[in-house]
Amino acid sequence: MNQSGKYERAIDALWLLVLIAASSFWCITAAHSLSATFDEPTYLDCGLRHWHNGSYKPFMRLGTMPLAIDLQTLPLYIWERCHGTQIDINRDIGWILPWARAGNLVFWVILVIYVFRTARSLAGSWAGRIATAFVVCEPGLLGHASLATTDIAVTALLMVFAYEFHAGRGKSWLRRLLIPSVLYGLAILAKASGLVFAPACMVVIEFDRLWRSESFFAIPVPDWRARLVFLRNGLWEFRRDFFKIIGMGLLVTFIYCGSDWTTEPTFIKWAQGLKPGSLHDNMLWISEHLRIFTNAGEGLAQQIKHNMRHDSSYILGQAHKRAVWYYFPVAYAIKCSLAFLLLPLAIAVVRPRALWNWPVQIALLLLAYSVTCRVQLGIRFMFPVMALAAAGFGAAVVAALRETGSSVKRIVLGVFVAVGLLYNGVASARVWPEGICYTNEMWGGTRNGYLCLSDSNYDWGQGLLELLQWRETHGVDVIDVWYFGLDPRAGFLPFRKMSTKKGEFPSIEDQVRGKCVAVSTTLLYGTYASSPTVGEDTMAFFKAQKMMDRTTTYFIYDFRNMK
Numbered sequence: 001m002n003q004s005g006k007y008e009r010a011i012d013a014l015w016l017l018v019l020i021a022a023s024s025f026w027c028i029t030a031a032h033s034l035s036a037t038f039d040e041p042t043y044l045d046c047g048l049r050h051w052h053n054g055s056y057k058p059f060m061r062l063g064t065m066p067l068a069i070d071l072q073t074l075p076l077y078i079w080e081r082c083h084g085t086q087i088d089i090n091r092d093i094g095w096i097l098p099w100a101r102a103g104n105l106v107f108w109v110i111l112v113i114y115v116f117r118t119a120r121s122l123a124g125s126w127a128g129r130i131a132t133a134f135v136v137c138e139p140g141l142l143g144h145a146s147l148a149t150t151d152i153a154v155t156a157l158l159m160v161f162a163y164e165f166h167a168g169r170g171k172s173w174l175r176r177l178l179i180p181s182v183l184y185g186l187a188i189l190a191k192a193s194g195l196v197f198a199p200a201c202m203v204v205i206e207f208d209r210l211w212r213s214e215s216f217f218a219i220p221v222p223d224w225r226a227r228l229v230f231l232r233n234g235l236w237e238f239r240r241d242f243f244k245i246i247g248m249g250l251l252v253t254f255i256y257c258g259s260d261w262t263t264e265p266t267f268i269k270w271a272q273g274l275k276p277g278s279l280h281d282n283m284l285w286i287s288e289h290l291r292i293f294t295n296a297g298e299g300l301a302q303q304i305k306h307n308m309r310h311d312s313s314y315i316l317g318q319a320h321k322r323a324v325w326y327y328f329p330v331a332y333a334i335k336c337s338l339a340f341l342l343l344p345l346a347i348a349v350v351r352p353r354a355l356w357n358w359p360v361q362i363a364l365l366l367l368a369y370s371v372t373c374r375v376q377l378g379i380r381f382m383f384p385v386m387a388l389a390a391a392g393f394g395a396a397v398v399a400a401l402r403e404t405g406s407s408v409k410r411i412v413l414g415v416f417v418a419v420g421l422l423y424n425g426v427a428s429a430r431v432w433p434e435g436i437c438y439t440n441e442m443w444g445g446t447r448n449g450y451l452c453l454s455d456s457n458y459d460w461g462q463g464l465l466e467l468l469q470w471r472e473t474h475g476v477d478v479i480d481v482w483y484f485g486l487d488p489r490a491g492f493l494p495f496r497k498m499s500t501k502k503g504e505f506p507s508i509e510d511q512v513r514g515k516c517v518a519v520s521t522t523l524l525y526g527t528y529a530s531s532p533t534v535g536e537d538t539m540a541f542f543k544a545q546k547m548m549d550r551t552t553t554y555f556i557y558d559f560r561n562m563k
Contacts, residue, residue: 008125012116015129020112023136023145024105030146030433031101035464036093036487037436037456040148044100045089047073048080056257057294063302066257067189068153072103090488100148107190108145111156112136115391118163122357122395123402130417131394134343135387137424140335143435144380147462151380154191158384159391161187161194162201165245166358169209181245185252188296192303197384198249200369201362202242203235208358210234250296257296264293306375312527313376314454319527328370331379334443334452336386337427339420341440343393346416350409351400360392378456434552436460446552454526461485463553464495467518470551476516481554482542484520484528508541513562518554 046058047069059066076096080086087096115135120128135141145152161183168175180202187194210216210231219226264287271287274280313320315327333341347355363385370382397417401410431438431446437458439449450458461484471479471494480498483490491497498517519542522528548558 012120012125012128016113016116016132019132019136020109023108023112023142026142026428026432027105027108027146028098028102030143030435031098033433033465034146034462035489036097036485037147037149037460037462038485039460040097040100041089041093041486041488043069043148043150044073044076044093044096047100048076048087048089051077051080052086054258055260055294056299057260060257060294060296060298060302063192063299063306065150065189065192065194065253065296065299067186068104068107068150068191069148071106072100072148075099075103093488097148101146104145104148104152107153107156111152111159111387114156114159114163115387115394118159118359118388118391119394121163121167122359122391123398127395127398129394130397130421131391133421134340134390134393134424137421137428138337138340138386138390139424139428139431139435139438140379141383141386141435142428143431143438144383146433146435149380150191151383154187154194154197155383155387157183157187157190158194158197158201159387161198162205162359162362162388165202166205166209169206177241177244177248181248182252184245184249185256188249188253188300189256192300193381195300196369197366199242199246200365202245204362204365205358206235206238206242207231208361254296257294257299259292259295261291262293263288263291264298267293307373309374311374311376314525314527315376315452317451317525323374323376325371327376328373328379328382329367331453331457332367332382332385334439334449335379335457336440337420337424337438338440338442339423340386340390340393343417343420344389344396346413347393347396347400350404350406350413351396354396354399354403355392357392357395357399359388360396363389363392378460379453380456434462434466436462437552450521450525450553454522459484459520459522459553461487461520463520463551464489466551467554468494470549470556474549478516479556480512480515480517482517482519482523484522484526508538509562512557512559515559516548517557517559518551519557521553521555524555 042062043064046062046064047066049058050056050066050070051073056066059069076087076099079099089096112132112135116128116132118128119131141152161180164175164183165180168177168180170176184194184198187198213234216227216230219230267287267290268284271280271283274283311323313323313327315324315330344355344360366382366385366388370385373381375381397413400413404410427438428435434446436456437446437449439446439452439458443449443452464481464483464485464487467479467481476494478494478496480496481490482498483495489495498511524539524542542555542557545557547555549556
């Protein structure tokens with residue numbers, strides 16, 4: 001490597017170091033300022049139970065894949081071993097949560113590095129620098145990188161898979177098949193969505209490789225039929241590698257999850273319910289003797305069943321009893337920063353063809369796929385779209401600057417990128433520590449984000465510590481909390497966990513009289529009106545009241561002088 005190459009590599013390393021250090025500082029400090037989100041207590045409990053007894057059954061029952069949570073709870077298990085004391089989630093959630101969340105930074109660092117590597121492989125170092133800067137300045141990604149969950153993990157491992165699969169095409173068996181197979185298995189183990197997302201990456205990357213090949217361009221331009229036949233034949237030949245990677249990746253998944261080598265009670269119960277006859281007898285015998293459970297197949301099946309259900313959805317201030325097709329495209333427009341949303345338009349004005357690269361193609365395919373997804377609890381389910389798009393946009397910016405002949409366009413695009421990154425950096429700093437609440441200005445800003453989206457897009461139960469600070473500042477002894485989440489601290493003084501289940505009180509007025517009440521934005525603006533623990537009458541009551549004050553995720557009402 002020549003001297004200039006070494007210098008450029010040193011700049012790249014310094015760039016990554018600064019971005020990783022700054023974003024990690026944001027995440028670590030945010031992790032200490034947020035209470036547990038809805039999923040985290042359950043994840044920590046399942047993770048520690050696995051380290052205690054070696055079983056993944058609780059994970060598989062939830063349809064949750066264990067890799068990220070294993071890593072996040074490993075330091076806690078080591079602490080238990082060193083101190084000879086078992087952690088109690090209800091008692092110790094305050095100090096164990098930041099440590100578990102710190103484990104997620106491993107995946108955050110991997111994500112940043114592989115976004116950089118992907119963009120650099122397409123258009124050089126500046127492409128990688130621009131791409132990673134947009135990733136680490138995106139408030140929504142930072143917000144979830146601060147949590148002990150699985151969404152950043154699967155995004156990171158899908159980026160690694162896509163990069164290594166692309167780099168290995170046409171190489172040895174090790175690079176072409178074995179490494180992608182292991183990475184595919186790890187992506188599934190991070191989150192079940194990797195089962196579908198990684199094959200989509202493979203198809204797009206192979207199509208792009210064939211499209212750019214010399215053999216394709218050797219075919220005369222007017223002969224589109226011959227070009228289509230070439231692409232079809234190339235993809236048909238690719239099928240062997242495709243299915244080998246899928247098969248070996250699933251093998252990695254099943255080996256990692258292992259088995260308890262027991263029968264499955266629900267399988268036995270189903271067999272017992274069959275009508276008398278040979279089918280009943282045969283299936284009952286199989287269910288009582290088939291000792292292969294628990295295994296990874298259960299977790300994957302749970303997630304598939306979950307996605308097949310028509311769950312409720314909340315978007316643009318409207319609650320829907322069934323999932324709506326436009327949820328994720330609109331949620332992206334709400335949750336992504338304006339600079340990130342406008343960047344492809346700015347590139348298209350300068351050089352539209354620059355956007356035609358495989359990360360952008362995969363992002364578009366996954367975005368199209370999102371209209372079929374029925375689990376609509378947050379944009380986090382589609383974070384791979386954002387990461388892949390960032391890598392593709394970074395490469396497209398550099399390609400557009402190189403290929404355009406207009407110096408004015410180069411200047412305008414360069415200024416847009418610089419101003420956009422500065423704008424995103426300021427937005428991330430201002431929204432700290434509530435990155436998951438971030439809503440761009442086109443939709444009313446973060447303060448009004450609850451009017452557009454709820455659940456893990458805004459209030460996921462993480463606002464108890466901010467509410468505690470408000471109580472101390474305003475001298476309120478006890479706050480009754482209508483809480484969305486599973487943080488056990490919501491049930492201990494100075495909080496009283498409020499229940500609005502019908503029948504427990506003559507009226508909602510009787511329950512709140514004489515109290516200071518904090519109401520979760522997700523329960524007041526979300527899909528929970530039909531729940532027996534919520535009810536439309538309770539929501540209507542609170543919406544008709546005048547707020548005393550509010551925190552980011554709670555509306556606070558003073559009923560202490562209510563007659």
